[in-house]
Amino acid sequence: MDKKFIYTGKVKSVNDPLMMNRVRVSFDTIIDNANDQSILDGVPDTYDGKETKDSGDLKPEFQWTKLDPFCCLPLIPVLLKTTPKVGESVNIMWPNPEYKFGEQYYIQGVFSSILTSYREDAASSRLFASRDRLQGSVYLKNPENGEYYLETQKGIFAEPDDVALQGRGTCDLILKDDDVILRAGKSKSYPLNRNTPIEFKKTRSFLQLSNFSDRINFNGNIPQLRLEPNVQFVKTLIEWNIGRPENLQDNFDLEVYIYGLPENSAYTTNQITISSEINDMDKALILKLTYNNLTSQQIIDKINKVLKQSDNAKINLDPYPITRIRKPHPIVFRPNKMTYKWISDANNSTLPEYKNVIKIAEKIKFKKEGKEGYGLLFSPFLVGQQTTPRIDYTKDISRQNVSTTYGVMGADKLVFLSHESEINGKKIILDESTAVKLEQGFLAESVLPYTNSLVRGEELIKFMNLIVKFLISHVHAFPGLPPVPVATDGTSSAKILTELQNANKKILNQNIRIN
Numbered sequence: 001m002d003k004k005f006i007y008t009g010k011v012k013s014v015n016d017p018l019m020m021n022r023v024r025v026s027f028d029t030i031i032d033n034a035n036d037q038s039i040l041d042g043v044p045d046t047y048d049g050k051e052t053k054d055s056g057d058l059k060p061e062f063q064w065t066k067l068d069p070f071c072c073l074p075l076i077p078v079l080l081k082t083t084p085k086v087g088e089s090v091n092i093m094w095p096n097p098e099y100k101f102g103e104q105y106y107i108q109g110v111f112s113s114i115l116t117s118y119r120e121d122a123a124s125s126r127l128f129a130s131r132d133r134l135q136g137s138v139y140l141k142n143p144e145n146g147e148y149y150l151e152t153q154k155g156i157f158a159e160p161d162d163v164a165l166q167g168r169g170t171c172d173l174i175l176k177d178d179d180v181i182l183r184a185g186k187s188k189s190y191p192l193n194r195n196t197p198i199e200f201k202k203t204r205s206f207l208q209l210s211n212f213s214d215r216i217n218f219n220g221n222i223p224q225l226r227l228e229p230n231v232q233f234v235k236t237l238i239e240w241n242i243g244r245p246e247n248l249q250d251n252f253d254l255e256v257y258i259y260g261l262p263e264n265s266a267y268t269t270n271q272i273t274i275s276s277e278i279n280d281m282d283k284a285l286i287l288k289l290t291y292n293n294l295t296s297q298q299i300i301d302k303i304n305k306v307l308k309q310s311d312n313a314k315i316n317l318d319p320y321p322i323t324r325i326r327k328p329h330p331i332v333f334r335p336n337k338m339t340y341k342w343i344s345d346a347n348n349s350t351l352p353e354y355k356n357v358i359k360i361a362e363k364i365k366f367k368k369e370g371k372e373g374y375g376l377l378f379s380p381f382l383v384g385q386q387t388t389p390r391i392d393y394t395k396d397i398s399r400q401n402v403s404t405t406y407g408v409m410g411a412d413k414l415v416f417l418s419h420e421s422e423i424n425g426k427k428i429i430l431d432e433s434t435a436v437k438l439e440q441g442f443l444a445e446s447v448l449p450y451t452n453s454l455v456r457g458e459e460l461i462k463f464m465n466l467i468v469k470f471l472i473s474h475v476h477a478f479p480g481l482p483p484v485p486v487a488t489d490g491t492s493s494a495k496i497l498t499e500l501q502n503a504n505k506k507i508l509n510q511n512i513r514i515n
Contacts, residue, residue, distance in 0.1 A: 008091060009092050009122075011023050011025055012086060023074075023090065042101075043058065088109060090108060116193055118169060119168070138194050152197070152199040156198060163175040170189075170190065170204075181207070186201060188201045213403060214401055214404065217397065221393035236260060238306065239333075239334060241254070252296065253291065254291045254294055254299050255288065256302075258323075259283040259286060269376060270385060286325060307331075339373075343361060368383075421515045428450055453512070470493065
């Protein structure tokens with residue numbers, strides 16, 4: 001007894017005149033090694049006085065009839081339509097093996113990959129049917145962690161926990177625990193073959209119905225003031241150096257160097273410190289001042305005078321000629337490396353060099369700006385790193401323990417139509433040619449021109465408030481003359497006209513339309 005009950009076939013026609021999802025199949029398959037000709041030989045050559053066969057098949061008038069041994073009924077009820085395409089594989093079953101070809105049913109064959117679901121020939125899909133032939137199919141997910149190998153494919157396919165009806169192209173219907181999602185254009189291309197990945201399309205058309213266990217309320221944005229450093233390139237560097245710092249008779253030498261610096265991300269007001277490394281090649285010498293045999297107080301006075309005059313962009317110290325510095329700010333002043341080394345190491349605190357230098361450095365200041373002889377003149381009369389006020393907004397969100405439902409529709413263009421509405425005596429007629437689908441050409445030519453943009457309510461209220469404010473606060477220069485263009489509260493007619501010109505974009509949403 002033949003215990004086999006599932007046989008394979010290849011679809012050769014789907015044009016069922018009864019629209020019952022029947023298919024005509026070929027049994028000439030590699031797996032079952034059946035022979036269409038031998039099956040055809042079992043059909044009478046004539047019926048009702050007419051020849052039944054022609055060119056290796058039944059004549060068209062006898063196809064899909066009771067004489068047709070290649071006609072199969074769908075095993076899935078006709079209420080759920082999923083007809084295979086010509087050339088694809090189907091699995092065929094006979095309830096009564098002794099009555100083969102008299103009563104036979106089919107169910108869609110397997111696919112070798114979800115990426116071949118648009119169309120796959122019978123030979124390719126049958127190769128996938130056995131376990132030892134799975135190697136040719138490309139993995140979409142990492143089997144170890146369940147993550148997609150390509151991020152662009154995430155979200156395209158139904159997941160294992162979903163109940164779904166997947167179309168062959170870019171459409172599907174997904175049922176989750178609390179969501180219904182109907183999508184069209186979910187991917188940028190059709191799943192044509194396993195070697196060509198498809199990418200998620202952000203501008204898909206979709207309808208989402210969702211139930212949430214709680215309600216999230218957005219109560220607006222809370223402003224928060226933040227002071228952000230106003231970082232600028234340092235343009236001028238002043239370095240001072242004490243000669244003979246070991247002197248115990250309060251008699252020293254002084255060198256002051258004024259350099260120009262290039263614009264460099266390392267030379268900004270928040271980067272240069274008392275010990276920052278600055279490449280000597282980047283220092284453009286503007287002026288060098290040298291003095292000998294000065295007391296510590298004379299050195300303090302001399303350096304502080306340099307700082308004050310630098311802030312005024314004009315150095316005027318005898319015996320040197322007047323030197324003007326064009327736009328010197330921001331200015332950083334500090335001891336040079338040779339002087340700073342004495343006060344940078346606490347181990348030097350007992351040395352006369354440390355005591356002499358720190359005594360001078362602590363009093364080198366400009367408007368109280370300066371520590372250990374280092375400071376920043378940010379701009380004329382402003383010292384220290386300046387800040388710019390910034391306003392950041394945080395979302396004020398609250399939650400309620402109330403079950404909430406959402407209905408969301410999205411697409412590039414949304415159109416809501418009523419069969420009974422009309423605009424200027426024009427109705428949009430949707431006849432039998434539009435029963436299955438409204439083509440884009442029809443939408444562009446016969447629908448969009450006869451619809452109106454949806455109004456953004458809040459923007460309309462803002463515009464109305466502007467008009468009302470002007471009406472309430474406007475004045476006339478003289479009775480009978482037009483109102484003064486600017487009302488007493490600052491509202492202007494020019495502002496109203498500008499907002500009116502922008503209304504087509506701000507108040508009206510051209511992409512959401514109704515008739």
